[in-house]
Amino acid sequence: MTILAQAILNGLLIGGVYALVAMGLNLMFGVMKLVNFAHGEFLMAGMYVAVALAGLGLPAGTFGIYWVALPTTFLMAAFGLAFYLLLLDRAAHFGESPQILLTIGLSIGAQGLAQVVRGSDFQLVPNPVNGAALHLGALSLQLGPAIAFVVALAVTIAMARVLRRTRFGKSARAVAESVETAEMLGIDARRVYVASTAIAIGLVGLAGALLIPYHYTFPNVGQNFVVVAFLAIVIAGLGNVVGAVFGGLLMGVMQSLTASYLDLDLSTAAIYVLFLAVLLLRPQGLFSRGRRTL
Amino acid sequence: MRRAIAICALWALAAFAGLATKSDYLVSVATATAFLALWGQSWNLLSGLTGNISLGHSVFVAVAAYVTLLLFQDAGLSPLLGGVAGIAAAVLLAAVIGAATLRLKGPYFTLATLSAAAVVLSLILHYSELTGGPSGIAIPFAEDSPAKLEFTNVRAYFLIAVTLLAAVTLFLAFFRKSRLGFYIAAIKSSEEAAAAAGIHVARIKVLTFCVSAALTGLGGVVYVFFIGFADPNFLSGLTLSVEIALIAVVGGTGYLVGPIVGAVFYETIDAGANAFLGAAGGWDVMILGFSVVALVMTEPRGLCALAQGVAARLARRPPPPAGESVR
Numbered sequence: 105m106t107i108l109a110q111a112i113l114n115g116l117l118i119g120g121v122y123a124l125v126a127m128g129l130n131l132m133f134g135v136m137k138l139v140n141f142a143h144g145e146f147l148m149a150g151m152y153v154a155v156a157l158a159g160l161g162l163p164a165g166t167f168g169i170y171w172v173a174l175p176t177t178f179l180m181a182a183f184g185l186a187f188y189l190l191l192l193d194r195a196a197h198f199g200e201s202p203q204i205l206l207t208i209g210l211s212i213g214a215q216g217l218a219q220v221v222r223g224s225d226f227q228l229v230p231n232p233v234n235g236a237a238l239h240l241g242a243l244s245l246q247l248g249p250a251i252a253f254v255v256a257l258a259v260t261i262a263m264a265r266v267l268r269r270t271r272f273g274k275s276a277r278a279v280a281e282s283v284e285t286a287e288m289l290g291i292d293a294r295r296v297y298v299a300s301t302a303i304a305i306g307l308v309g310l311a312g313a314l315l316i317p318y319h320y321t322f323p324n325v326g327q328n329f330v331v332v333a334f335l336a337i338v339i340a341g342l343g344n345v346v347g348a349v350f351g352g353l354l355m356g357v358m359q360s361l362t363a364s365y366l367d368l369d370l371s372t373a374a375i376y377v378l379f380l381a382v383l384l385l386r387p388q389g390l391f392s393r394g395r396r397t398l
Numbered sequence: 399m400r401r402a403i404a405i406c407a408l409w410a411l412a413a414f415a416g417l418a419t420k421s422d423y424l425v426s427v428a429t430a431t432a433f434l435a436l437w438g439q440s441w442n443l444l445s446g447l448t449g450n451i452s453l454g455h456s457v458f459v460a461v462a463a464y465v466t467l468l469l470f471q472d473a474g475l476s477p478l479l480g481g482v483a484g485i486a487a488a489v490l491l492a493a494v495i496g497a498a499t500l501r502l503k504g505p506y507f508t509l510a511t512l513s514a515a516a517v518v519l520s521l522i523l524h525y526s527e528l529t530g531g532p533s534g535i536a537i538p539f540a541e542d543s544p545a546k547l548e549f550t551n552v553r554a555y556f557l558i559a560v561t562l563l564a565a566v567t568l569f570l571a572f573f574r575k576s577r578l579g580f581y582i583a584a585i586k587s588s589e590e591a592a593a594a595a596g597i598h599v600a601r602i603k604v605l606t607f608c609v610s611a612a613l614t615g616l617g618g619v620v621y622v623f624f625i626g627f628a629d630p631n632f633l634s635g636l637t638l639s640v641e642i643a644l645i646a647v648v649g650g651t652g653y654l655v656g657p658i659v660g661a662v663f664y665e666t667i668d669a670g671a672n673a674f675l676g677a678a679g680g681w682d683v684m685i686l687g688f689s690v691v692a693l694v695m696t697e698p699r700g701l702c703a704l705a706q707g708v709a710a711r712l713a714r715r716p717p718p719p720a721g722e723s724v725r
Contacts, residue, residue, distance in 0.1 A: 133505070139505045139508070191691070191695065194695065195694065195695070195698075198694070198698040199698070200449075200451065200504060201445075201449075201451060201647050201651060202647070202694050202698035202699070204451060204508070204643075204647075205644065205647045205648065205690060205694050205698075206690075206691060206694040206695075208640055208643075208644060208690070209644075209686075209687045209688070209689075209690030209691040209693075209694060210687065210688075210691050211687065212640075212683055212686060212687030213683070213684055213685075213686070213687020213688040213690070213691060214687065215680070215683055215684075215687070216680040216681065216682070216683030216684025216685070216686070216687055216688075217680070217684045217688075218680070219679060219680025219683065219684070220679055220680045220681055220684055224680070323680065327636075331512070331516075331636070334509055334512075335509070335513065338505075338506065338509055342505065342506075367524070369520045369521075369523040369524040370520060370524055372516065372520045373516070373517050373520035373521060373524070376513040376514075376516045376517045376520075377517060379509075379513050380498070380510060380513050380514065380517070383502065383506060383509070383510055383513075384498055384499075
């Protein structure tokens with residue numbers, strides 16, 4: 105029983121980071137219908153930025169390393185802005201294959217760049233959060249993933265409110281529904297695209313900053329997260345931003361359960377099998393009712 | 399007909415150039431290029447013609463290679479016969495994946511193919527008593543033997559690869575103009591209209607998937623003997639699937655020579671970066687990735703379209719008459 109509870113708990117905590125990665129991915133898909141295969145590399149870039157910032161110095165105290173979270177988020181959001189203006193602005197009219205080619209090219213290129221600039225070593229900033237755990241009765245709670253999980257939940261709630269209440273959120277939902285109609289109603293779709301990209305990349309940067317206290321940073325690190333995030337967003341429903349969070353958590357729990365009870369190779373197979381089953385039986389996603397919306 | 403003659407001429411030229419090249423290294427790079435181009439052609443048959451992008455094509459390479467290799471290793475069956483079984487296994491898998499993913503489009507189809515390949519990879523890694531698991535299977539070299547696809551001289555593999563590539567290209571040239579080719583084109587432009595015109599949409603889609611898998615598997619069977627080692631993480635990995643799709647789109651999916659041009663582009667950058675900047679350090683990957691980005695931004699339809707555009711501009715060399723807008 106304890107093993108089961110522990111496995112579910114671990115899964116939920118891993119799922120927090122998946123959720124942050126998946127949320128941005130799904131925002132970009134929902135609004136722009138663009139599958140960003142370079143999303144994992146933005147996570148990687150976020151982690152390197154956070155590691156570099158942490159290298160400047162850490163304030164005293166257990167949670168000192170988390171000062172990098174906000175600057176990383178904003179730097180990466182600015183990066184997302186540049187990504188949109190330099191590449192996506194034109195690529196928006198290219199059609200599916202060239203867009204996939206563009207983001208895959210960017211993904212490969214960024215991995216190479218990271219390796220050229222920072223080498224392929226695994227980097228970890230020594231910090232007190234790494235390895236620390238809280239104990240709840242028989243269960244133990246890794247501190248780093250727990251913080252990431254709590255932040256992910258908070259961000260989800262904030263995102264849900266932004267999408268419901270703000271002008272940007274309403275425009276984004278309208279554009280996701282139909283660009284033509286939204287533009288006819290006077291919404292500037294391009295501004296929505298720019299803002300969505302900046303938010304999505306900012307979120308993945310935040311995920312990176314939350315990862316570095318307990319996870320190694322290396323050039324291919326994004327791949328481990330982005331494929332799971334892809335599966336999570338399809339399971340949740342493509343374009344369903346809040347659903348993506350549940351998809352991410354579900355993925356984490358599935359992975360953790362199968363890793364505890366089966367073995368590691370099969371745990372990968374299990375999430376893909378779950379994914380394929382959802383795809384074939386409920387292509388609109390588990391948490392979407394018929395239509396794809398934000 | 400002119401296409402067929404051109405393909406045969408190119409084949410003869412490549413074969414001759416390969417035999418005349420002294421450096422074994424260059425010939426093995428060229429062989430790898432030919433295999434990549436072959437897979438790109440096979441991918442193009444599915445994804446280029448139907449518009450549904452597969453990012454799991456390496457699974458057919460792996461399945462065909464593993465079945466052939468295991469029959470060879472455990473039952474002593476010649477890869478020439480075992481290859482048929484290997485290709486049959488790839489086709490069977492394609493029929494299953496194809497039938498299951500029939501209704502899926504766009505990113506759904508792409509992620510489904512990616513997942514199917516990942517499942518097969520984890521199964522290969524898990525059942526290690528049969529497959530050797532993550533350490534793969536090394537093919538012990540005994541002697542030169544065509545029946546066992548074992549050659550000391552890498553040029554033999556080069557000739558096989560180039561011949562297969564030419565054959566597949568020829569096949570594709572006829573395929574596109576065949577009844578089936580037109581059916582596929584009709585399905586791509588509108589499934590509803592195609593179905594209304596009496597085309598069995600589901601059957602044709604699964605069939606296309608199977609043909610594409612068979613051709614991909616064909617390359618896989620010979621490739622694994624060329625390399626002499628079955629590495630599951632490469633053969634069934636996402637990297638190879640991405641490479642296959644990448645070179646086909648880089649060359650241009652609408653062109654018969656597209657995947658070949660893409661493969662040459664890819665391997666040239668790769669080999670060039672390795673030669674001049676060192677194999678370690680990530681330079682090759684970086685240059686490759688960013689040149690793909692640069693290419694998409696200049697000409698999203700690929701290298702062939704880019705070349706055509708440049709050629710057209712050169713042909714119109716004399717400046718346009720006054721009054722016409724000059725850009």
